[in-house]
Amino acid sequence: MHAAPSSPTQVLPRQLPAAPGLFTGRVADLAELDRALTTAAPDRADITGPGPTCADLSAASATVMVSAIGGAGGIGKTWLALAWAHRNLDLFPDGQLFVDLHGFSPAGDPVAPAVAVRGFLDALGVDPGRIPTSLDAQAALYRSLLAGRRMLIVLDNAATADQVVPLLPGSPTCTVLVTGRHRLVSLIDRHGARHLSLGVLTRAEARALLARRLGADRVAAEPDAVDELVELCDGYPLALSIIARNASTRPSIPLAELAVELRELGMEMLDHDTDPAASVPAVLSWSLRQLTEEQRTVFALLGVAPGPDTTLPAVAALTGLALPHARKALSVLDEASLVEWRPHGRYAMHDLVRDYATTIAQDLSDDVRVTALARVMDFHLHTAHATERLLNPHRPLPPLSRPVPGVHPHQLPDAAAATAWLEAEHATLLATQRAASTLGRHHVVWHLARALDTFHRRQGRRQDGLAAWRAALDAADHLPDPIIRVRAHRFLGNACSQAGLHQEATWHLEQALDLVVRHHDPTEQARIHRVLALVWGRQGDDRQALVHARHALDLCRSLDQPVREADALNSVGWHSARLGDIDIARDHCREALALYRRHRDPNGEADALDSLGFIAYLTGDHRQAVDHYHQAIILRRAHGHAYQVAGTLDSVGRSHAVLGQYDRAHEVWREALNLYREQGRDTDVRRVQRQLDELNEPNRDGPY
Structure with missing residues (x-):
């Protein structure tokens, strides 16, 4: 790979712009570029050290090494390329060529390959009279001049592979760095380019960038403000540079004031009236030039879609496009570094790119925006509604009106798939409810709270359930059916009780009971008494709980x-057991178990088995208790009921301990402890930790 010494007549071009003086971070990306240069040959995988050497390059395969750095506008592609190039100048003693291809810039049209080749020929000292007229001949002469020379060619800001291919040397002694916002697929497929997708800076790198720009003392003086600036910029290099420029040119302004301004103004603060290269909106706008009108609309609508990320079916609903067209639009936006295709079929935008898309969406008509949001909300609502039917088929669920035209809810085969979908889409569903509230789509707010209720309870997401039902109660004021308000009070009362807000829970349930009596709805009245039994039981008042459980039982019969x-039988049995009426408790719980099994309700069956396990524990039949508890755990695990699994594990551990099965007790209590922690149940965490500590003590005679 070593070339012969350059002849005296050879021109050694040094076209690299200056190295970025305040470059920081990107250690992993610089290392990746090093690896791309030194691992082209299979036998070079063992190369270690700070960077490649001429000896390393001599072992590379007989092809030109091309590295393509891709990423969104303002992400730092050019800075990375220049930083790497200047750190490795000694590897390219025969010169460096550089051209800005203006693929995305305020200059307008991209640089034509013929113009770029001609510029390189001039830089290489070719007599203008010797330069052929055709592009192919010029490119051939260019390759001939580079043959055998150790040179670096930097092709910055490329829009298409067509711009790049005529500028590729033919000699394996040369290395090419390409930067561009689009993934240049034919360059990867046909020329073996190594693609490096450049992401945002880490929090540590972002802080380091601000420290280098502003000085370590100023950054250290306002750590909270710096943290907020880093968070608001989300590691986006251009945004951080703009903030650093604003701060450095206004040294008397506290960083905290800049953080407030950025938080309130957002994209407006990252704009610039006269210098488009210093404006995040302007830099991002150049990426839209090669998009079709339909693709620009998809980009804009993604900015206003609820949730942190999305999926292909949701995008099809949002845009009203058929799945193949929606997939094509997402693929184009991904290739343009405007969206990111993530694992499990999810698509996301960087926060600042999304903010820009939101501003573009303001150019769409109100009808287009509102209709798109109505479609995607209906997609999520109707799919969530279907998951509730799969998770809790015996629970009555209010019917939905038909979705708006163009919406095809996601089809899910079973409860496991429903749980997986809810876990993946949970943040988006909560965002959908908030967006529906803002748009006054009150029925969506109400029905989403209802559709998510079983999932929230089973997963122990108490705060999420509480927020969802507070929003639903507000929405109920705008809906015509008065029973909806009754149900909102009932569900919110239960959510408050689960969150430990027992006084508020009782108030909501009393409101519900007062309203339902006036509307003569015995079914709803029975449900309210059932929840009141739960609420009083959580407060330790089993006598008051039993009164409401018996009311519920009489009404249900x-x-x-x-x-x-x-449900009511099991409630009566549970509270009777806690009050010491074992025979009554056992009879009611056994009757409840038989009904659950007869009507194929595995969730209820698990509840009854848990109660029977507790009764067996109270009577000293610990082997029977373990058997009942384990049956309940199996059913609850199968249906994703993590909240109740934690409680049953906690309970069965006590019987294991009494039976002397200490290893088993330790195992189930450790799992219960982890679940309680995940669910934010701090009181239970402390109690189970004490049980584990006692279990580890030499004297294990304490009560369980």
């Missing part, structure tokens, strides 16, 4: 609702 009757 008169209404011929066997599954609801089983």
Whole structure:
């Protein structure tokens, strides 16, 4: 790979712009560029050290090494390329060529390959009279001049592979660095280019950048403000540079004031009236030039879609496009570094790119925006509604009106798939509810709270459930059916109780009971009494809980609702057991278990088995207790009921301990402890930790 010494007549071009003086971070990306240069040959995988050497390059394969750095506008592609190039100048003693291809810039049209080749020929000292007229001949002469020379060619800001290919040397002694916002697929496919997708800076790198620009003392003096600036910029290099420029040119302004301004003004603060290269909106706008009108609309609508990320079916609903067209639009935006295709079929935007898309969406008509949001909200609502039916088929669910035209809810085969979808889409569903509230789509707010209720309870997402039902109660004021407000108070009361807000819970349930009595709805009345039994039981007042449980049982029996009757039977049995009425408790819980099994309700069956396990524990039949508890755990695990699994593990551990099965007790309590921590149940965490500590003590005679 070593070339012969340059002849005296050879021109050694040194076209690299100056190295970025305040470059910081990007250690992993610089190392990746080093690896791309030194691992082209299979036997060079063992090269170690700070960077490649001429000896390393001599072992590379007989092809030109091309590295393509891709990423969004303002992400720092050119700075990375120049920083790497200047750190490795000694590897290219025969010169460096550089051209800005203006693929995305305020200059307008990209540089034509013929113009770029001619510029390189001039830089290489070719007599203008010797330069052929055709592009192919010029490119051939260019390759001949580079043959055998150790040179670096930097092709900055490329828009297409067509711009790049005529500028590729033919000699394996040369290295090419390409930067561009688009993934240059034919360069990767046909020329073996190594693609490096450049992301945002880490928090540490972002802080280091501000420290280098502003001085370590100023950054150290306002750590909270710096943290907020870093968070608001989300590691975006151009945004951080703009903030650093604003701060450095206004040294008397506290960084905290700049953080407030950025938080309030957002993209407006990152704009510039006269210098487009110093404006995030302007730099991003250049990426839209090669998009079709349809693709620009998809980009804009993604900016206003609720949630941190999205999926292909949701985008199809949002845009009203058929799935193939939506997939094509997302692919184009991904290739242009405007969206990021993530694992499991998810698509996301950087926060600043999304903010820019939101500003572009303001150029769309109100009808286009509102209709798009209505479609994507209906997609999420109807899919969530279907998941609730799969998770809790015995629970009555208010019917939905048909989705708006063009919406095809996601089809899910079973409860496991429903749980997986809810876990993946949970943040988006909560954002959808908030967006629906803002747009006054009150029925969406209400029905989403209802559709998410089982999932929230089973996963122990108490705060999320509480927020969802508070929003639903506000929405109920705008809906015509008065029973909806009754149900909102009932569900919110239960959510408050689960969150430990027992006084507020009781108030909401009393409101619900007062309203339902006036509307003569015995079914709803039975449900309210059932929840009141839960609330009083959580407060330790089993006598008051038992009164409400018996009210619920009497009403359910008169209404011929066997599954609801089983719920009330189990409630009566549970509270009776806690009050010491073991025979009554056992009879009611066994009757509840039979009803649950007869009507194929595995969730209720698990509840009854848990109660029977508790009764067996109270009577000293610990082997029977373990058997009941383990059956309950199996059912609850199968249906994703993590909240109740934690409690049952906690309970079965006590029987294991009494039986002397200490290793098993330790195992189940450790799992319960981890679940309690995940669910934010701090009181339970402390109690189970004490049980584990006692279990590890030499004297294990304490009560369990």
